[in-house]
Amino acid sequence: KSGTGVEFSDGTIQTTAATNGVGRKNAIINGNFDIWQRGTSFTFNNTNGYTADRWLVTPGTGGTVVVSRQVFTLGQTDVPNEPTYFLRIDRTVAGSSQSYPIQKIESVRTFAGKTVTLSFYAKANTALACTPYLEQIFGTGGSPSAQVNYSSTAVNLTTSWQKFTSVVSLSSISGKTLGTNNNDMLTVNCLLPTSGTYIFDIAQVQLEEGSTATQFERRTTNDELILSQRYYEKSYNQADAPDTVAAGGDTFFVSTGAANYRFTQTFNVSKRAVPTINIYNASLAGGTTIRNYTAVSDVAYTVVGNVTERMFNISPTTPVNENMYAFHWTANAEL
Secondary structure, eight states: OTTTOEEOTTSOEEOGGGSOTTSOSOOOTTTTOOOOTTOSEEEEESSOEEOSTTEEEEOOTTOEEEEEEEEOOTTOOSSSSOOOEEEEEEEEEOOSSOOEEEEEEEOTTTTTTSEEEEEEEEEESSOEEEEEEEEEEOOSSSSOOOOEEEEOOOEEEOSSOEEEEEEEEOOOOTTOOOOSSSOOEEEEEEEOOSSSOEEEEEEEEEEEESSSOOOOOOOOHHHHHHHHHTTEEESSOTTSOTTSOOOTTOEEEEOOOOTTOOEEEEOSSOOSSSOEEEEEBTTBTTOSOEEETTTTEEEOEEEESOOOSSEEEEEESSOOTTOEEEEEEEEEOOO
């Protein structure tokens, strides 16, 4: 609506002053931890992994972390705006390097040459230091410029929720060179201690232009899901983790039986880059087949043709005329 601000899909209006340029003021996607397409509990041993959408967690060398979605008590007032969820990192095995959550924000152009403020709520099961850490990364491929790191003063967590802020002046990228693989980025980390075991909780993460932390930007769950799906999308219902036995949301098609038959699956949102496609059988977890409901059997398949940012093709290896097939899928285009 002209002169009033930005209208979201739910009909709410955010004033122009509260937005950043042509986008929204918070560069963090899923900073309220509402979207968990991959599941709600994960264990990582000495390897990185995605958890809540857009949030990668590193356990540290030799470390083990259990990452889970936690629910706020209804009506609590320690963290404002009545958030539903927060992210918990339970470091159950100490490693020899730091554990941390990280979000990779697309494009190193983001806030380049600007002063930004990172704000978040956090607590721990014991006194704990957390160091906010930003990086301008120029990508891979060719001869990109070296990354530029920004380490802030550590903040001291207690067993109670507190709001923390960190102000960082990002360098201009004038004269820098991007990699050729279209994966340059601005990353936001919160570095946790190198040694020891602990429980770390974080909520309402925001990165915005300026030297002052403003009120957390609340976006609708639908808007947040659409933003997340640029990087990761699934056919499953939101409550069902990939590779579980779940018929809800699976894709059906009927084959013509032609040798060159293919079914085209389009995405809800165009992906950041050509995604990696994983196919799942709705009736059989851990399998490498799709379901033939007509023959009541599990059959081999082939992802055929070019996968693009908008779609992919799939075909039974031996299609049977007028047989009905079903499958689930995920498309991953994370940085």
